[in-house]
Amino acid sequence: MNLWKIAFFVLAGLIVSGIIALVIALESPMDSDPLPPPTQYTPKGSVLSVKATRSDLEALANNYIRKAMKGEPLPVTMEVKDDVMLHSELTAFGMTFALMMHFDPVVLEDGNLMLKQTSMEIGELNLPPSTILMVLRDSVKLPPWMIVRPKEEEIFIHLSELEIAGNLQVRAKSIDLANDTIELEVTIPTD
Structure with a gap:
């Protein structure tokens, strides 16, 4: 097989993999920051x-x-x-x-x-x-x-x-x- 064809398919595979990784990253949000514990309100x-x-x-x-x-x-x-x-x-x-x-x-x-x-x-x-x-x-x-x-x-x-x-x-x-x-x-x- 021609070297240029191999390079083209490798590059196309990398681009498709990058797009799939980006979509997966955008679709699954990371864990949220925890909320601070509720404060006991005692007015001073x-x-x-x-x-x-x-x-x-x-x-x-x-x-x-x-x-x-x-x-x-x-x-x-x-x-x-x-x-x-x-x-x-x-x-x-x-x-x-x-x-x-x-x-x-x-x-x-x-x-x-x-x-x-x-x-x-x-x-x-x-x-x-x-x-x-x-x-x-x-x-x-x-x-x-x-x-x-x-x-x-x-x-x-x-x-x-x-x-x-x-x-x-x-x-x-x-x-x-x-x-x-x-x-x-x-x-x-x-x-």
């Missing part, structure tokens, strides 16, 4: 109940994302309407794709938030949500209080890790986006 100071709206929550979240990034470009922006939407951009193969993910917020027992993914939009691509979350986790630098969990299709927001002026502690009490009512608890330390 004055506790204030704060009522907020969707626009208040959106402004607060984007402000803390901006603060956590310390002057770097914002990896995600949050929009709060009837659900929570995260907007971002992903660059793959030299192309940039607009990415929008929809989540339902769930208040956990310890006052932290879990964003459960309901749908996503990324250009014309039809990829599983777990794959998009895996790519987001691995390619975008997020604040340390946002834990992306691709396998579970969720994002954990560790409110107790937020650095708030004066060592304030924040926890969520309830979120009802349909009625535009959000209740937070803010603890002001007494010492």
